[in-house]
Structures are given as structure tokens and as C-alpha cells.
């Protein structure tokens with residue numbers, strides 16, 4: 651069954667007399683194994699879509715379901731619970747806690763997700779993400795590429811079924827970006843679903859499919875001419 655199901659999402663923003671339609675009827679489905687890129691110009695609704703899929707924002711219309719569990723129109727505590735069990739989030743400027751080491755950040759994420767932690771498992775995770783050698787370092791001691799890899803380890807700390815990534819390769823050099831993409835592909839191949847937002851056409855072309863947003867709508871795919 652689907653890991654992410656978004657049905658007819660609408661999101662309005664009001665500012666004074668202005669109303670912005672950030673999402674107007676967005677529907678999408680990700681099955682286990684899907685690696686999907688979301689692209690579109692600035693202001694097309696990408697961030698709003700990710701926030702709605704994560705349950706960080708409530709759509710004004712429509713429904714988000716994660717692995718059969720409805721996320722929309724539930725109290726924030728329920729959404730936070732579902733999020734911590736099923737979802738990993740990877741942002742360019744990651745949610746690493748500054749005074750904790752990389753390893754302690756993974757421990758913290760697991761505590762929030764109510765998972766038992768285990769030093770050997772963490773070491774293996776940090777190794778896969780290419781950051782094991784820096785496990786004891788704090789975020790301020792890390793380079794940009796190291797921060798991105800540490801952020802990925804934290805996003806994967808609860809072994810989530812669904813990973814939402816906002817510009818996961820945004821500020822990275824090519825080899826670090828390729829490494830992160832390979833890891834995301836590996837996750838998809840073992841049955842998780844990954845949705846990533848990107849401006850980079852090369853990154854988008856490594857996905858199984860591309861969803862293009864424009865003015866809060868999904869652009870129809872170009873017709874294939876015979």
C-alpha cells in the first residue's frame with residue numbers, strides 16, 4: 651500500500667487583503683521504493699507541500715495519509731507522534747542541536763522517536779552516511795558537507811518509512827551530493843519512499859519521476875507523441 655498519499659491539497663495564506671493560493675488541488679502517491687523529485691520555480695508551493703506532507707502545516711483542504719495513517723485534521727500531538735515514528739526530514743540547514751555531538755544528535759532523535767538506541771547500530775548508520783569519523787564532533791566543528799551527512803544520519807535515526815528532503819544536495823560539492831543521492835537510492839531500493847525538493851535538473855533526473863509544481867498546481871506531464 652502507499653506510503654505517502656496526498657489527496658487534493660489546498661493551502662491558502664492571508665495577508666491583509668491579499669490571499670495567496672500556495673497549493674490548489676495537489677494530489678500525489680508514493681509507493682514503497684519510489685524516489686520522486688519535486689521541482690518548480692520559487693513560490694510554486696514546494697515548501698508548503700513538504701510542510702503539509704510532514705504534518706508541520708495543516709492544509710485548508712484535502713488529506714495526507716502516511717502508510718495508512720491519516721495525518722490531517724488531527725491534534726498536533728498526534729501528528730508529532732506519527733511524524734516521529736514514520737517520517738525522516740532532511741533540510742539544508744539541518745535540525746542538529748548545536749551543543750551536542752553528531753552521535754548525541756542521533757541518540758536524541760531516537761529518544762524523540764521512542765526508539766531504543768544502540769551504539770553499534772549508530773556507528774553503522776554514521777558509517778553509511780560517511781560521518782563516523784566525526785561522530786564526536788559538534789555541528790560548529792563540521793564542514794558544510796559533513797553537516798549535510800550528519801543531518802542525513804539524524805533524518806534516518808528512526809529508520810523512517812518516508813523521507814522528505816528539501817534541497818538535500820543544495821550546497822554540496824559533487825562527490826558529497828552523489829554520495830547522498832546514492833544513499834537515498836539505497837533506501838528507496840529497500841522499500842522506503844523518498845520525496846526530495848530540488849532546483850537541480852541533474853538531481854531531478856536521478857529520481858524515478860519528477861513532479862513539477864507551478865502556481866500551486868502539478869503541471870501535466872508532456873504528451874508523448876507517437
Ligand code: ADP
Pocket residue numbers: 691692693696697817820849850
Ligand atoms: P523557498 O522555497 O524557501 O522560498 P527557494 O525554493 O526559492 O526557497 O530556494 C531554495 C534554495 O535553492 C535556496 O538556497 C536558493 O538559494 C536555492 N535556489 C533558488 N533558486 C535556484 C536556482 N534557480 N538554481 C539554484 N539554486 C536555487
Ligand code: ADP
Pocket residue numbers: 663664665670671672690691692693694695696697698699
Ligand atoms: P516554494 O517552496 O516553491 O518557493 P512556497 O511553498 O514557499 O513555494 O510558497 C508558495 C506561495 O505561498 C508563495 O506565493 C509564497 O509567497 C506563499 N507563502 C508561503 N508561506 C507563506 C506564509 N507563511 N504567509 C504568506 N504567504 C506564504
